[in-house]
Amino acid sequence: MTRMTEPPPFDASFQIDQGALVKAVELLATHAPLGEGPDLAKLPSKLPSVGVDETALVSALAKLVLSGGFDLGGPVSFAHMDPPTPWLTWVMTLWNARLNQNLLHPATSPSARLLEERVVSWLAPYFGMSGGHMVPGSTTANLTALWAARDVGGATEIVASDTAHVSIEKSARILGLPFRRLPTDETGRLIADSVKNVENACLVLVAGTTSTGAIDPLSLSGRAAWTHVDAAWAGPLRLSDHYTSRLDGIEAADSVAVSAHKWLFQPKESALIFFTDTQAANAALSFGGAYLAAPNIGLLGSHGAAAVPLLAMLMAWGKQGLADRLDRCMAAAASFASFVKGEERLELLGEPHTGVVVWRPRNVDIDMFYASLPSGLASQTSIRGSRWLRCVAANPNTDIDAVIAAVREAISRVY
Ligand SMILES: Cc1ncc(COP(=O)(O)O)c(C=O)c1O
The missing domain is CATH 3.40.640.10 (Type I PLP-dependent aspartate aminotransferase-like (Major domain))
Known part of the structure; x- marks a missing residue:
C-alpha cells in the first residue's frame, strides 16, 4: 500500500546522540562547581523565537549551570543538610x-x-x-x-x-x-x-x-x-x-x-x-x-x-556501605564539636546528637566572623532569639582538618 502522506521528518531531539552525551559527561568532569552563580547577561532576556544547535548549547550552559553551582562535596562543605550525590x-x-x-x-x-x-x-x-x-x-x-x-x-x-x-x-x-x-x-x-x-x-x-x-x-x-x-x-x-x-x-x-x-x-x-x-x-x-x-x-x-x-x-553500597558513610559524617561532627569545645574563643551549644554542630564565636560580631569563613562551611540559625552558627555533617568527604584550619584562620583575622 502506498502512503497518502509523507512520513514526518525524523526528529533527532528524541533519539540517543551518543557523542553528545559523552561530551556532556566530559563537561561534568571538567566544570567544577565554583559557586559563582550564573552570569545572567549571557542568557536571552526573552524566550528565543528560534533555537540553536543542541550540542553547542550544552557546552555553553556548562559554565552557567555547572560552574555556577555550589559544590556540596567540597572539603569544607559543612553547612547544610544537602549532601553530595554519588x-x-x-x-x-x-x-x-x-x-x-x-x-x-x-x-x-x-x-x-x-x-x-x-x-x-x-x-x-x-x-x-x-x-x-x-x-x-x-x-x-x-x-x-x-x-x-x-x-x-x-x-x-x-x-x-x-x-x-x-x-x-x-x-x-x-x-x-x-x-x-x-x-x-x-x-x-x-x-x-x-x-x-x-x-x-x-x-x-x-x-x-x-x-x-x-x-x-x-x-x-x-x-x-x-x-x-x-x-x-x-x-x-x-x-x-x-x-x-x-x-x-x-x-x-x-x-x-x-x-x-x-x-x-x-x-x-x-x-x-x-x-x-x-x-x-x-x-x-x-x-x-x-x-x-x-x-x-x-x-x-x-x-x-x-x-x-x-x-x-x-x-552498590549495601547497608554497611551506607552506615560507614553516616558514621564518617558523625565522626566529623564529633571532631569539630571537640575542637570548638577546646577553643576558648568559641562556644558550643551542646554535643551533636545527629551530626549537627551549633556553635558561635564569643565576644565578637557574629556577622563579621561568619563573613571570614569560607562559603559553605557554616550556616546561620537563630535559637531562642539568639544567633548561632550551624555545621551539618551531610558530606562524607568533609576534610575536618581543613574545616578547623579555616575556622582558626577566621579567628586569627577577627580577634
Ligand atoms: C526536621 C525537618 N523536617 C522536614 C523538613 C522538610 O524536608 P524537605 O526539605 O525534604 O521538604 C526538613 C528540612 O530541612 C527538616 O529539617
Whole structure:
C-alpha cells in the first residue's frame, strides 16, 4: 500500500546522540562547581523565537549551570543538610529522564512502580513500619502523614514542639486542624513533661531538628491518637549499628518521614513516608478515577521514578556501605564539636546528637566572623532569639582538618 502522506521528518531531539552525551559527561568532569552563580547577561532576556544547535548549547550552559553551582562535596562543605550525590545516582537520573516513567499509571511505569515497592520494603522495617511510598520531600511526607493522622487516626489537633519544622504547621493549616506548640529545652528537644492531653491529637516528634539536630523523646510514641515521627534528617541513622539506638522508640509511631535527599545521599526530590498500617493509610489516602488503572495513593499525581537512584545506591553500597558513610559524617561532627569545645574563643551549644554542630564565636560580631569563613562551611540559625552558627555533617568527604584550619584562620583575622 502506498502512503497518502509523507512520513514526518525524523526528529533527532528524541533519539540517543551518543557523542553528545559523552561530551556532556566530559563537561561534568571538567566544570567544577565554583559557586559563582550564573552570569545572567549571557542568557536571552526573552524566550528565543528560534533555537540553536543542541550540542553547542550544552557546552555553553556548562559554565552557567555547572560552574555556577555550589559544590556540596567540597572539603569544607559543612553547612547544610544537602549532601553530595554519588555518581551512580547521576546515571540513574539520566536513565529516568530518558524513560520519563509516570508512577501514576502501571502502563507507563512497568518497572518503576515495582522498584519503588522493593526499596520501600527494604527500608520500612528499620523504622518498624510495614510500607509506604516515595514523595518529593519531607514537607510532602509530613503532610501525607498528618492527612492519615486525621482520616485514619481520627486526630483533631496537631501537637509538636516549637522547634518542629515549618511543614508541620503548614500541614495543620492545609488540613484545617488546630496546631499546638509545646516547649523545648535549650538544645531544641521537646520537653517530655509538657506532652499532655494528646489522646485526640496527632503528636509529631522530630528525629533531628532542623536547627540543632535534637531528637525528641521518641519513647512518647504511641501515647497520642496518632504519632508521626519527622525523621527527615536523622532517620537514616537507624541503619547504622553505632547510632540506631538513638532512634529507639520510633518503631511505636504510626508514621515516619525520611528525606532521601538529605542523609540518604539522593538527588532532589526524594523522600519516603512510611506507615505502620500501610493498608489502612493507603485506603484513606487513595482516589480512583475513570482513567486510572490503579488507585492514586497520596498527594502526588504524575510522579517519577525517584526510587531508581536510591535502589542503585543501596545495592552498590549495601547497608554497611551506607552506615560507614553516616558514621564518617558523625565522626566529623564529633571532631569539630571537640575542637570548638577546646577553643576558648568559641562556644558550643551542646554535643551533636545527629551530626549537627551549633556553635558561635564569643565576644565578637557574629556577622563579621561568619563573613571570614569560607562559603559553605557554616550556616546561620537563630535559637531562642539568639544567633548561632550551624555545621551539618551531610558530606562524607568533609576534610575536618581543613574545616578547623579555616575556622582558626577566621579567628586569627577577627580577634
Ligand atoms: C526536621 C525537618 N523536617 C522536614 C523538613 C522538610 O524536608 P524537605 O526539605 O525534604 O521538604 C526538613 C528540612 O530541612 C527538616 O529539617
